[in-house]
Amino acid sequence: MSAMAASPTATGPAPSAGTAGPDAxxxxxxxxAAGRFPTGVTVVTATADGQPHGTTVNAFSTASMDPLMILVALGNDSRLREHALHSGSFAVTVLAAHQEADARHFADPARPPGAAGFAGRPWRTAGHARSPVLTEGVAAFDCSLAAAFPAGDHTVLLGRVERFDVLSDGPPLLFADSRLLPGP
Structure with a gap:
């Protein structure tokens, strides 16, 4: 446990296992408070039963340079979490500044399932993960699942990068203060 996790917060000590969590x-x-930190916006994908699936995620980071690894956090109730855990692989597209519609589309739980959810969006299949990469993004990562860690109401997936691409030199899409913003 890190020193930060064990230290008191402005509203009291962090809850320990078995205690009530924060109220609404x-x-x-x-x-x-966390939204004050700008993040990039990604679409994480996995393939299950031959069908592509994806969801918008802003909890994404590099984890290691040797070996090359990234991490994403997916809600425990996410269908994509189950698909990635079952398939043992996933892909991540870092969205470009002009892809706000894609970010909103893949965040919408009412979007069509499977391949229909990717209709009208240019994509290709990542080699290792066999999962979609949105080709208009700025970067893509094709990963094998190295580990999965419980993190409260989310699961952190640690991916070993099997392949990566810089798709564009354009600015990325950012998320801060509950808004999608074009990057610098």
Whole structure:
């Protein structure tokens, strides 16, 4: 456990296992505080039963340079989480500044399932993961699943990068203060 996780917060000590978590007001305040840190916006994909699946994720980071590894956090109730765990692989597309519609589309739980959810969006299949990469993004990562860690209401997937591409030199799409913004 890191020193930060064990230290008190502004509203008291962090809850330990078996204690009640934060209430709705505390979660909103936490989301607002964390939202002050701009993140990139990605679409994480996996293939299950021959069908591509994807969801918008902003909890993405590099994890290691040797070996090359990235991490993403997916909600425990996410169908994509189950697909990635079952298939043992996933792909990540870092969205370009002009892809706000794609970010919103893949965040919408009412979007069509499977290949129909990718209709009208240029994509190709990543080699190792056999999962979609949106070709208008700025970067893509094709990963094998190295590990999965429980993290409260999310699961952190650690991916060993099997292949990566810089797709564009254009600016990325960012998320801050609950808004999608074009990158610098």
């Amino acid at each position: 007001a505390e979660r909103r305040r936490f989301r607002r």
